[in-house]
Amino acid sequence: MQLDDLRLFVRIADCGSLTAAAVELDISSAVASAGLKRLEKALGTSLFIRSTRSLRLTDAGERYLIHCRRALADLELGQRAIESSQASISGLVSLAVPSDIGRNVLLPWLDDFLQAYPQMKLRLHIGDNLSDFYHDKIDVALRSGKPKDSSLVAFKICQSHRVLCASPDYIKRFGEVTSLEQLAEHNCLFFMLDERTHDQWLFSKNGQQHKIRVTANRTCNDADIARRWAVAGQGLVFKSWLDLTDDIESGRLVPLLKDYRGEEADLYLVCPGREHVTPVVLLLRDMLRERCKQRLERVSHYMER
Helix, strand or coil, rough: HHHHHHHHHHHHHCCCCHHHHHHHCCCCCCHHHHHHHHHHHHCCCEEEEEECCCEECCHHHHHHHHHHHHHHHHHHHHHHHHHHCCCCCEEEEEECCCCHHHHHHHHHCCCCHHHCCCCCEEEECCCCCCCCCCCCCCCCEEEEEECCCCCEEEEEEEECCCEEECHHHHHHCCCCCCHHHHHHHHHHHHHEEEEECEEEEEEEEEEEEEECCCCCEEEECCHHHHHHHHCCCCCCEEEEEEHHHHHHHHHCCCEECCCCCCCCCCCCEEEEHHHCCCHHHHHHHHHHHHHHHHHCCHHHHHHHH
């Protein structure tokens, strides 16, 4: 199967004529006919119904045309990305990030990124509400969990999950949590994700899921505050390992219920469409993947317990 044959097929479908497609592509009708026959042979089916006066797509041809257009468009985007990457990395990128990882993890990484590409300019949006790409003029966003909107382009940065933690002082005063049932006896610190209070905590063990509704005396629309409350000994926190790595390493927070796995909190870099996947976005993706991998490796011995 040759790329020129795919382009020929699309042009024939658009023109409704093999001869007209050949003229547009500056090839002979014989070469066009041979190319179409070659493609049909490779696919094992006829793509057009031919008559002396007309040429129309078969059912198989109509289905294949959709995928063929998409594949050619992707290849063109790939070529443009390569061409663009060979040019100087410059311009303004608007990046939206969650509050905790944005303030406490990402800032030095972005400093290094801008130092490596001094022609770049950054506009940073920090918050736990999902930014509207078009209304807020966002180019790319870092989000927890795979987006449900299939029109968005999402690159997986790392695989992570939430972990239940408390400060040593809190454990000393109220005791360590050793079962899911005991969560009802403890103050569980809430934060809001896109204006929804995260008051149901999901755990899994031996293939079984357990959804626990918990209570709190504190709620905040900034997940970083919930982490700070936990460090100050005000209650239990249930957040991503990425957010809590430094606190766990330093001993400010202690992982609890290690026999259970917290709900998934995979990190994704999201663009509003394929045309927004620029060389800068790809460079950000690669940098974030490497830095997150290194960060999670630091607490991997806790995660594997």
